[in-house]
Amino acid sequence: MNERMRRFALSVLSAVVALAAALVILAIVLTVLGVDPFEAVAALFNFGETPRAQSNQIRAWINRSIPLFLAGLAVSVGFRMNLFNIGVEGQYRVAALFAAWAGAAVTLPKPIHISYIIVVAMLSGAAYAAIPAVLKVTRGVNEVITTIMLNSIAIALTAWLVRGPAVRADLPDNTNPSTEPLPESARLPGFTWIFDMFGLEPPSRPVNGFLWVAIAIGVVVAVVLRSSRFGFSLRASGLNLTAAAASGIPARRMVVQAMLLSGALAGLIGLPQILGEVYVFGDTFTAGLGFAGIAVALLGRNSPAGIAVAAILFAFLDRAGPSLQREGIPPSVVVITQGVIVLTVVIVNEVGTRMVKRSEERRAGGTQAAPPPSGTTPPASPPAAEVTA
């Protein structure tokens, strides 16, 4: 227990150190760019003038956190096994298209309809992730290369599908092509009661109801990774593939399973938008969430709780983009901030890990230096005495 507390305290400490370092670096960068750092930070925390505008900003913050969290989670499952699934970007686009397409084709009772769309999305994401997985285990192709290439294919494939086979029948003129809108039964209601709870004015539009699905998925993934045999095998393979294989964990199967799970989680990334906001997959569907997920996973250090924190932090910065622009500050400050934070966290984390390791070695070494085990080991009759040639 003591050990775990120490480790937890150290990880919190390293996060604080990283953020502090990030702020210092950021201030320097902004000054060099000719932006007043205090003004920029003030703009980051500016939620608007009216209560309604503030509530809208909070809503935007929460809504942005949801796909970032799911994306981070998807990437982290691969990272756990040293698999770099750069293809989350493509996987969620493909999955979003198929989910919207399949969802609009049927009408079912609401809970069943929504569950059905979630399942379709996860299966499509997993199927698209199966391609690099199979290539890796059968032909030894590096997944980084295949997933990057499959991202381009995904963009072209979805663009073609949404113009061709999947396009809505009654596409109005002068609009971007999209799939058939989801019927009423597939639309996930949002909520605003959380604003009432804090005595805030409700935002103009509700918070996305997919938040609860995302939280539930996060808890399930956390528990599975932590305590299930599958999670153990996944982590063991990531830590030492040879030892895992010698312990009966088949490496290839773990690669495929991890990749499929990563892809299935990636499939969820587009759903908040499809089920709760736009109800279609269109040409203008939000891009870049998969890549953001890589940064979120790094920042969250692959733990679901850490990823949640990282997603909330990234979303906080993301939603400040428009207000920065209004202040005449380049919105790229947001991206710079995110980049700097990821870098400092990764560096501080690495340094911290080494410190922990060294301190543990010292502690373990301390017990090592205890008097020789003259009494503790049974007085054996070794087959050979020490050589006294």
Added chain:
Amino acid sequence: MTADDPAAPAGPPATDGGPPAIELRGITKRFPGVVANSDVNLVVRRGEVHALVGENGAGKSTLMKTLYGMHQPDEGEIIVGGEVTRFRTPTAAIAAGIGMVHQHFMLAENLTVLENVVLGSEPRRGVLLDVGGAERRLREVSQRYGLKLRPHRRIEELSVAERQRVEIAKVLFRGARVLILDEPTAVLVPQEVDELFGNLAELRREGLSVIFISHKLDEVLRVADVITVIRRGTTVATVTPAGTTPRQLAELMVGSELPVPETRESTVTDDVELRLDGVSLAPPDAPALLRDIDVTIHRGEVAGFAGVEGNGQSELVETIVGLRRPTSGTVHLGGADITAWPVMKRREAGIAYVPEDRQRQGLLLAAPLWENRVLGHQTSKLLSTWGWIRRRVARADTVRIMAAYDVRAPGAETMAGALSGGNQQKLVVGREMEGAPRVLVAAHPTRGVDVGAQAAIWDRIRQARHDGLATVLVSADLEELIGLSDTLYVLLRGEIIARLDPAEVTPEVLGSYMTGAASEQEAS
């Protein structure tokens, strides 16, 4: 048997009278938990091929790493050309004229011979690479020592022997006067060995010294002027080829003491627990790793496998555990044909595995001890239910194993990587002996552990043997093999060349079988 005289004087080879090229005095090197070298003395004269022989793990490489500046000795001094020196880095050793040719070549495949040779010590003219000068020097070196190198060929086009000569040229190019060759013949075919020995003769004629590390006795006797034997980390004798026989050398290598005679009754039963029938492992485009292995191991029997490293022991172990699938033949556990079973199924059926490299194959160094306890037993009834790991039980059980096997660590949450090698090994052995396995496959179970822990591990194996465990024991420690085994097999080039009775065999006889010096008809 023959006297093992550590004071045997080195026969002076035909060299000049100056100070020795290299002298090591009282070198001792300790690693946490083990003494790798203790009080090593070695004198290498100019123009001498000096062989350093010893069993695997006897401490040859540690000693050479000390000499090459890869780590510092804890005691003793290194004297080069009459002066006491200290090498903090290999660069310092190279500057002092010591060069090392590693067993595994360190060459860039897609560069040319010349580029590889100059890499890292490029001769310059101004800011430019002096290609012409470098080539001239390389041709000169090649000519002088008969290395027959063509500077502009790319490494990937070269044979293994040619690559080795590139490595030698690399060392000579840097002005080495003393060359350390680590197992240089391990990768060569016989004709290439002859050629290498020709090169060594050239080097000697030019007044250079060669330290030749090997455990192939016939080669050593052919090429060396002086032979120093190292055993259990210390130099035990220095002899000349003229004054010794392969047999005497083998005895020196393995030590002539017999293990403490054991008044133990045999626990071998008639129940066959593990059976290998005609097991072969022959990759399509490479020499066979295992050839037609027939072994039957009974309940309560320890079957020891002796062999010089690389003669099929690792492959045999991995075939039994399920990491390799034999290309022909069958493996039976009890009555069941397990040839096609995956590792997990074999483990569940009662095969325990102590791998030869605990850090690579046995542990998750960055995970706490209790997770390492679970590793390999993630499907056991004790540690899991319905696909979920019982974390609390696993922690408690880890604490129990740590107490029972004297694993010294602050607690079950300590990272495995923080433990010393001996403690890691005790944890692995403890974990594998849990759950009453039917077959224990143990590769070097006491490698790198201190004497106390070694005795404890031996006791555990004996106890389990008494309770009916069938054990496959692979070890480089011949005394361990003879002392623990009920039956001894000798592996040479993937074949069982002898089946011996440990009660009658001595380490030196065993050693001569391992090196191929003893012939089959002598087998009991």
